[in-house]
Amino acid sequence: MxxxxxxxxxxxxxAAAGFASAQSTAYPGVGRPATPKEVAAWDIDVRPDFxxxxxxxxxxxxGQDLWEAKCAHCHGVFGESNEVFSPLIGGTxxxxxxxxxxxxLKRSDFPGRTTLMKVGTVSTLWDYINRxxxxxAPKSLKPDEVYAVTAYLLSLADVVPENFVLTDKNxxxxxxxxxxxxxxxxxxxxxxxxxxxxxAKPDTANVACMKDCIPEAKxxxxxxxxxxxxxxxxxxxxxxxxxxxxxxxxxxxxxxAPVGEAAAAPxxxxxxxxxxxALALLGKHNCTACHAQNTKVVGPSFNDIxxxxxxxxxxxxxxxxxxxxxxxxxxxxxxxxxxxxxxxTIANWLAAGAAK
Amino acid sequence: MKTPDGIQxxxxxxxxxxxxxxxxxxxxxxxxxxxxxxxxxxxxxxxAAGAAAPMVLAQGNPVPTEGGDPNILNLPExxxxxxxxxxxxxxxxxxxxxxxxxxxRQSPGLTQxxxxxxxxxxxxxxxxxxxxxGLHFERHHQGWWDIDPSKHRFMINGMxxxxxxxxxxxxxxxxxxxxxxxxxxxxxxxxxxxxxAVPTVQYTHxxxxxxxxxxxxxxxxxxxxxxxxxxxxxxLAEGGDGSSMTRTIPxxxxxxxxxxxxxxxNGEMLRPENGYPxxxxxxxxxxxxxxxxxxxxxVGDMPYAAKxxxxxxxxxxxxxxxxxxxxxxxxxxxxxxxxxxxxLLDKGFYNITGLAWSGRGKxxxxxxxxxxxxxxxxARLETxxxxxxxxxxxxxxxxxxxxxxxxxxxxxETGFVQPTYKxxxxxxxxxxxxxxxxxxxxxxxxxxxxxxxxVS
Numbered sequence: 001m002x003x004x005x006x007x008x009x010x011x012x013x014x015a016a017a018g019f020a021s022a023q024s025t026a027y028p029g030v031g032r033p034a035t036p037k038e039v040a041a042w043d044i045d046v047r048p049d050f051x052x053x054x055x056x057x058x059x060x061x062x063g064q065d066l067w068e069a070k071c072a073h074c075h076g077v078f079g080e081s082n083e084v085f086s087p088l089i090g091g092t093x094x095x096x097x098x099x100x101x102x103x104x105l106k107r108s109d110f111p112g113r114t115t116l117m118k119v120g121t122v123s124t125l126w127d128y129i130n131r132x133x134x135x136x137a138p139k140s141l142k143p144d145e146v147y148a149v150t151a152y153l154l155s156l157a158d159v160v161p162e163n164f165v166l167t168d169k170n171x172x173x174x175x176x177x178x179x180x181x182x183x184x185x186x187x188x189x190x191x192x193x194x195x196x197x198x199x200a201k202p203d204t205a206n207v208a209c210m211k212d213c214i215p216e217a218k219x220x221x222x223x224x225x226x227x228x229x230x231x232x233x234x235x236x237x238x239x240x241x242x243x244x245x246x247x248x249x250x251x252x253x254x255x256x257a258p259v260g261e262a263a264a265a266p267x268x269x270x271x272x273x274x275x276x277x278a279l280a281l282l283g284k285h286n287c288t289a290c291h292a293q294n295t296k297v298v299g300p301s302f303n304d305i306x307x308x309x310x311x312x313x314x315x316x317x318x319x320x321x322x323x324x325x326x327x328x329x330x331x332x333x334x335x336x337x338x339x340x341x342x343x344x345t346i347a348n349w350l351a352a353g354a355a356k
Numbered sequence: 357m358k359t360p361d362g363i364q365x366x367x368x369x370x371x372x373x374x375x376x377x378x379x380x381x382x383x384x385x386x387x388x389x390x391x392x393x394x395x396x397x398x399x400x401x402x403x404a405a406g407a408a409a410p411m412v413l414a415q416g417n418p419v420p421t422e423g424g425d426p427n428i429l430n431l432p433e434x435x436x437x438x439x440x441x442x443x444x445x446x447x448x449x450x451x452x453x454x455x456x457x458x459x460x461r462q463s464p465g466l467t468q469x470x471x472x473x474x475x476x477x478x479x480x481x482x483x484x485x486x487x488x489x490g491l492h493f494e495r496h497h498q499g500w501w502d503i504d505p506s507k508h509r510f511m512i513n514g515m516x517x518x519x520x521x522x523x524x525x526x527x528x529x530x531x532x533x534x535x536x537x538x539x540x541x542x543x544x545x546x547x548x549x550x551x552x553a554v555p556t557v558q559y560t561h562x563x564x565x566x567x568x569x570x571x572x573x574x575x576x577x578x579x580x581x582x583x584x585x586x587x588x589x590x591x592l593a594e595g596g597d598g599s600s601m602t603r604t605i606p607x608x609x610x611x612x613x614x615x616x617x618x619x620x621x622n623g624e625m626l627r628p629e630n631g632y633p634x635x636x637x638x639x640x641x642x643x644x645x646x647x648x649x650x651x652x653x654x655v656g657d658m659p660y661a662a663k664x665x666x667x668x669x670x671x672x673x674x675x676x677x678x679x680x681x682x683x684x685x686x687x688x689x690x691x692x693x694x695x696x697x698x699x700l701l702d703k704g705f706y707n708i709t710g711l712a713w714s715g716r717g718k719x720x721x722x723x724x725x726x727x728x729x730x731x732x733x734x735a736r737l738e739t740x741x742x743x744x745x746x747x748x749x750x751x752x753x754x755x756x757x758x759x760x761x762x763x764x765x766x767x768x769e770t771g772f773v774q775p776t777y778k779x780x781x782x783x784x785x786x787x788x789x790x791x792x793x794x795x796x797x798x799x800x801x802x803x804x805x806x807x808x809x810x811v812s
Contacts (some may be wrong), residue, residue, distance in 0.1 A: 015585055021611075022598065025487075026579075027529075027530060027576075027580055029529075030522070030526045030530060030580065031520040031521065031522045031526055031577075031580050032520065032521060033518045033519065033520060033521075033579070034511055034512075034513060034518075034519040034520055034521045038511065039511070039513050039519050040523060042511055042513075042594075042651065042652050043513055043652070043654065044600075045592055045594065045654065045660060045662075047656070047658060047660055047661070048658070048659075048660070048661045049658065084467065084468045084469065085468070085472070101455050101676065102676070103676070105672060105676035105677075106601060106674075106675065106676035108674075108785070108787060113672070115667050118666075118667050118670065118678065119663040119666050119667050120661075120666060121529075121666050123661060124662065124663055124665075124666040124667060125664070127602075127663070128662075128663040128667075131599075131600040131602070132497075132498060132598065132599045132600060132663070135472075135598075135777060138385075138498065138598040138599065138600070139598075139600075149703060165617075180678075182566055183676065183677055184666075184670070184677070184678050184679075184680040185673075185677045185678070185679055185680065186489075186679070186680055186681055188671075188679045188682060188750070189684075190671075190679065190682035190684045190791065191606065191681045191682065191683055191684070192606055192609050192640060192641055192683055192684050192685065192715070193606030193607075193609060194607040195589050195590065195606050195607075195608070195659070196659075196681060202686060202772055203767075203783040203784065204775035204776075204779040204780060204782075204783050206765070206773040206774060206776060206779050207773045207781070208721070208723060208732075208767055208773050209732070210723065210731070210732045210733075210734075211731055211732075212730060212731065213729060213730055213732070214728075214729055214730050215730075216728075216730065217727065217728020217729055217730060217761050217797075217811040217812075218728075218811060218812050219799060219809045219810075219811060219812075220759075220809040220811055220812035221552040221809060222549040222552050222799070222807055222808065222812050223552055223553075223554075223555055223808065224628070227555075230464060230555075231463065231464055231554065231555050231556065231559060232461075232464070234555060234556060234698075235698035236457055236482075237457060237459075237461065237478070237556065237558065237697065238457055238480060238481065238697070238698060239455065239457055239458060239481050240457065242453055242481075242693070243693065243700075243701075243706055243707065244693055244694050244695075244698035244699060244700055244701070244706075244806070245696075245698065245699050245701065246457070246697055246698060246699070247698065247699045247805050247806075249555075249697070249698050253803075253805060254803065255801070255803060256803070257803045258803070259700065259701070259702050259703060259802070259803060259804040260759060266560075282591065283470075287470065288470055288471070289469060289471060292469075293470070296471065297468050308758045309559075327569070
């Protein structure tokens with residue numbers, strides 16, 4: 001075999017092995033083909049035309065069971081809760097299902113907007129529940145469970161009846177009943193492309209007038225006095241030096257004070273305390289998904305727990321491990337699987353007063 | 357004022373005696389009682405109408421009675437002792453302990469959890485156009501992670517010849533570019549659509565930041581995968597964290613070469629809170645499209661109606677329709693100092709400074725008004741002035757001690773002029789939440805305190 005033929009043959013063999021495709025780019029050796037298994041593991045998106053939707057089914061009844069176990073503690077039993085997130089359900093009517101436009105969206109006096117009032121595409125609900133819910137354990141639901149939870153949500157808004165079974169075969173029919181399916185427009189100039197045939201001109205057209213532009217400026221809105229310190233002392237939120245300092249909002253404003261006396265000089269910040277190791281664990285084990293320092297979220301605040309169970313570290317450690325309900329309300333706390341030492345640290349911190 | 361060391365610093369001003377006489381005080385009190393807004397209104401109108409009275413300036417840095425400043429006369433420890441050694445703090449320097457007030461902060465009551473929340477950048481304390489990485493605003497939908505970069509993978513699939521996977525090593529082998537760009541949350545200034553709601557520029561405008569990002573143009577990676585540029589119209593970008601954020605990006609933007617798959621931020625790797633080790637950079641487009649922990653790009657021919665395109669990040673119009681797929685951040689500016697919650701220590705010279713930016717290109721000019729928008733002067737633009745990056749502006753101002761309403765108004769290279777609240781509300785009402793780029797007003801009161809206000 002001549003040397004020339006040998007080279008040609010080698011090249012052909014390499015091409016057959018798929019090597020040639022890597023060589024055809026300008027960046028040989030960078031990146032490799034994804035295997036079908038890898039693509040399947042990550043390609044989870046579902047488009048509005050349902051491309052990407054896996055086959056499956058789930059009933060409203062199954063969805064309700066899942067909902068009460070995994071979703072209700074944040075969203076409320078009927079998707080109505082605003083304690084942790086904005087409400088999902090409410091504000092839509094049977095008439096909206098007919099028209100495809102949620103009438104309450106026109107009302108400026110309607111309090112808030114629920115997910116079902118806004119969303120026009122049922123694929124969005126399925127895709128998002130599948131990829132990101134439940135909040136502390138995303139991607140843990142199986143496709144049939146996602147169908148079931150989606151069905152339950154839709155039943156709460158009367159989009160499907162209570163005995164409905166949602167499947168990949170009938171979801172396109174459900175789409176035709178989405179209350180806000182006709183509620184979207186792309187006729188605007190705020191998409192950076194021409195794909196939607198939006199408008200070319202922005203919707204505001206100010207001019208750069210330089211002199212005597214308006215008769216007289218009048219203050220139309222400002223914060224009320226009682227909100228002065230609502231964001232904390234603003235003196236502590238500005239640098240110690242500079243052409244302006246922060247206003248001391250810990251004291252009422254003296255409106256007639258001469259310049260320089262209006263606000264006391266910012267107080268020096270005490271040196272940062274060493275943080276209790278329990279504080280990091282609260283984040284690590286997702287305690288803060290349901291509990292906050294001062295305010296009730298899903299569960300009671302750390303301060304309230306500390307007050308009620310002062311010096312009862314063992315009791316608290318046991319309670320964290322076992323979970324429970326009834327002490328602070330009906331919403332159950334699931335049993336926690338954090339390491340023993342971590343649970344002890346958190347329990348000791350709570351029992352000692354939950355100091356931040 | 358005492359610093360943590362107990363050393364006097366900053367300007368200390370003694371109040372001039374008889375600043376207000378007995379009659380003056382009773383007038384002020386009576387007018388205050390008659391109604392705060394009316395008082396401010398009339399005081400401002402009077403100030404605007406009246407000519408500038410001769411100004412009596414207090415000395416901001418008076419000579420103490422002992423004949424010299426103790427900070428000069430008594431040599432401090434740092435001038436008379438031995439300082440600290442190199443590579444302190446485990447080899448990573450931290451800001452001065454005197455800078456502890458300069459923090460990113462949550463806005464009280466805005467969210468119920470810290471994992472689906474926002475922290476705002478302290479714009480009132482920043483210089484130039486670069487946001488220090490540790491002060492970059494944060495927006496997480498399901499908490500942040502510190503991901504092992506050796507295990508992070510990036511995939512391209514969909515309308516491509518060959519679906520591909522890349523390691524970080526491979527992405528970092530490709531030709532890189534470094535570019536300055538702003539990132540602004542679509543909901544920046546959202547709480548102010550109807551009325552004033554928060555006190556300072558940190559809370560009104562702190563969901564904007566600007567960094568030098570380093571990475572690979574996405575188009576390069578799409579070419580490697582053999583994307584079908586002829587038929588593909590959109591891509592889907594997807595995050596690798598729990599929320600696995602997804603957003604639709606127009607292919608036309610990617611073809612321009614502007615969209616980057618970035619790993620670098622201000623000379624180091626991205627911070628975990630900003631998507632370490634890989635995030636999408638989509639210049640001019642709202643922050644939610646800059647997908648963090650980027651794991652996958654899907655090339656497609658229709659938009660995806662992701663959760664943050666079909667439930668949130670839609671702009672409600674007065675007729676009940678939602679504008680969907682609104683992704684450009686239009687031209688906007690804000691004076692960062694003097695700004696709400698600050699105090700002017702005395703009358704006299706000040707440097708009004710602020711930031712301007714546009715999702716459609718470069719800033720062409722910024723005008724500043726100190727009388728609530730009646731008269732304007734053109735500010736100096738500091739270099740560099742870059743496309744889709746923050747631009748710093750400055751303008752001289754001598755404060756006469758009278759109430760003043762400070763505003764800035766930016767114009768971008770397309771000729772678009774930043775709107776007033778009147779313009780915006782006429783076009784979109786007050787319930788659209790996103791994309792509030794109105795001209796911001798700060799009222800400087802006679803006592804030196806600066807308040808967030810809106811003017812009619």
